[in-house]
Amino acid sequence: MITVVVAPGHLAAGVAVPVPEEEVHHLRVRRGAATDPVRVVDGCGTVATGALEWQGKDAAVRVEHTERVPAPVPLVVAAGAGDRERFLALIEKATELGATLVVPLATERAASVATGVRASHRPRLSRRALEALKQCGGAWAPEVAPPEDLTHFLARSLPAARWLADQGGSDEPAGGAGPLALAVGPEGGFTEEERDRLLGAGFAPVRFGPNTLRFDTAVTAALTAAWLARQRETHGR
Amino acid sequence: MITVVVAPGHLAAGVAVPVPEEEVHHLRVRRGAATDPVRVVDGCGTVATGALEWQGKDAAVRVEHTERVPAPVPLVVAAGAGDRERFLALIEKATELGATLVVPLATERAASVATGVRASHRPRLSRRALEALKQCGGAWAPEVAPPEDLTHFLARSLPAARWLADQGGSDEPAGGAGPLALAVGPEGGFTEEERDRLLGAGFAPVRFGPNTLRFDTAVTAALTAAWLARQRETHGR
Numbered sequence: 001m002i003t004v005v006v007a008p009g010h011l012a013a014g015v016a017v018p019v020p021e022e023e024v025h026h027l028r029v030r031r032g033a034a035t036d037p038v039r040v041v042d043g044c045g046t047v048a049t050g051a052l053e054w055q056g057k058d059a060a061v062r063v064e065h066t067e068r069v070p071a072p073v074p075l076v077v078a079a080g081a082g083d084r085e086r087f088l089a090l091i092e093k094a095t096e097l098g099a100t101l102v103v104p105l106a107t108e109r110a111a112s113v114a115t116g117v118r119a120s121h122r123p124r125l126s127r128r129a130l131e132a133l134k135q136c137g138g139a140w141a142p143e144v145a146p147p148e149d150l151t152h153f154l155a156r157s158l159p160a161a162r163w164l165a166d167q168g169g170s171d172e173p174a175g176g177a178g179p180l181a182l183a184v185g186p187e188g189g190f191t192e193e194e195r196d197r198l199l200g201a202g203f204a205p206v207r208f209g210p211n212t213l214r215f216d217t218a219v220t221a222a223l224t225a226a227w228l229a230r231q232r233e234t235h236g237r
Numbered sequence: 238m239i240t241v242v243v244a245p246g247h248l249a250a251g252v253a254v255p256v257p258e259e260e261v262h263h264l265r266v267r268r269g270a271a272t273d274p275v276r277v278v279d280g281c282g283t284v285a286t287g288a289l290e291w292q293g294k295d296a297a298v299r300v301e302h303t304e305r306v307p308a309p310v311p312l313v314v315a316a317g318a319g320d321r322e323r324f325l326a327l328i329e330k331a332t333e334l335g336a337t338l339v340v341p342l343a344t345e346r347a348a349s350v351a352t353g354v355r356a357s358h359r360p361r362l363s364r365r366a367l368e369a370l371k372q373c374g375g376a377w378a379p380e381v382a383p384p385e386d387l388t389h390f391l392a393r394s395l396p397a398a399r400w401l402a403d404q405g406g407s408d409e410p411a412g413g414a415g416p417l418a419l420a421v422g423p424e425g426g427f428t429e430e431e432r433d434r435l436l437g438a439g440f441a442p443v444r445f446g447p448n449t450l451r452f453d454t455a456v457t458a459a460l461t462a463a464w465l466a467r468q469r470e471t472h473g474r
Contacts, residue, residue: 072447089326092451092454093451093454093457096446096448096449096450096451096454097446097447097448097450097454097458098446098447098448135449135451136448136449136450136451137404137448137449138447138448167374171465171468171472172468172472172474173465208461208464208465209333209334209335209460209461209464210309210334210335210375210464211333211334211335211373211374211375212333212372212373212374213333213334213373214329214330214333214372214373217329217330217333217334217457220330220454220457220458220461221334221457221458221461223446224445224446224457224458224461224462225461225465227445227446227447227458228408228410228445228462228465231408231409235408235409237409
């Protein structure tokens with residue numbers, strides 16, 4: 001079944017929801033019968049099914065059924081605002097693995113990455129989250145923040161369980177079964193001062209593999225570790 | 238410290254090991270004093286340190302010290318020979334997370350991926366593994382096989398513990414602490430027939446996250462799960 005993404009707040013049974021322009025092209029390429037059922041997600045927990053209706057070059061979905069998917073456990077990912085192609089991959093993986101918020105961190109070493117994430121890239125990053133959501137079958141896309149510095153990030157209301165991806169850290173990640181904040185440095189890592197601030201804010205150094213991981217690998221690995229911890233808790237293991 | 242990769246079999250104390258041409262450029266960009274210590278890896282478990290010697294446009298490392306790193310636990314990754322850019326990312330992640338062999342699987346649905354991995358891409362895939370090895374600080378790069386079909390793959394001598402990444406699978410990955418074979422479908426997944434053959438060969442369906450994962454995400458997640466299982470076993474948890 002084809003999935004399309006629409007803006008939040010429009011999905012209700014009986015309503016004809018206009019399909020955004022960038023989605024129409026995708027639909028046209030994969031166009032089947034006009035009445036093929038279509039899955040519609042808004043990235044905020046509403047999943048609908050309906051029938052595709054073409055009106056000339058425009059398309060709409062006549063919603064037949066909607067479902068609310070409960071909000072996922074808060075999983076905050078803060079990663080150095082490094083290379084934007086890597087960051088786009090990171091956003092994709094974070095979406096697949098259930099992150100609820102992704103914050104590009106404007107750290108000292110990220111600043112020297114010529115291809116680093118800037119505030120102007122935010123629409124593209126958010127778009128990638130929605131594309132990943134279509135692929136992975138989820139209902140909630142992570143919010144993608146504009147780049148912010150450590151002071152702003154640490155001033156947020158963050159989950160109590162906090163991991164700092166760190167090759168020198170513990171290989172016993174604890175506390176990952178509930179709400180979690182994860183901090184991952186950019187290429188070259190956090191500076192000692194940044195690391196000290198994160199440690200001071202309760203981020204526990206954890207490692208997720210035998211070697212030093214690229215920052216996008218570390219995010220995928222850490223979110224997997226958190227998911228496995230949730231499953232173990234669910235099953236009482 | 239700068240790391241360079243050389244072909245296996247040359248690293249011994251006192252020897253001046255020529256630096257391959259593609260590495261020389263990298264060294265020139267980052268060129269420091271001619272006697273800066275350099276780390277040299279061969280991807281097959283030998284790690285050396287030595288001094289850089291420039292001879293005109295060429296460079297060599299005068300090896301001072303070598304160390305043998307024990308071979309890692311066998312971790313075989315077979316993944317659908319899908320989009321090659323994703324496969325390159327997969328190779329990078331597999332290297333960071335300690336895979337010992339990566340097999341691109343020529344499956345039915347991979348065949349229809351226009352940008353899929355072909356036999357001619359093997360040098361580029363192997364090169365990416367060595368690049369990742371330099372970054373991650375490891376000593377062993379995975380062998381990268383040319384694309385092969387399921388019949389050839391299943392005729393290999395594979396580890397007894399076998400996981401099939403499958404969103405409908407168990408969330409209790411078992412047996413991941415030792416030698417392991419992992420099978421991941423390409424875009425669109427394995428066909429039912431391919432899946433049946435893998436199940437028949439003892440591959441247990443396992444899922445690694447809340448949603449359907451892209452194949453490169455699934456590889457990273459599965460290797461992380463295996464690593465965590467090894468740590469738990471090491472610590473007797």
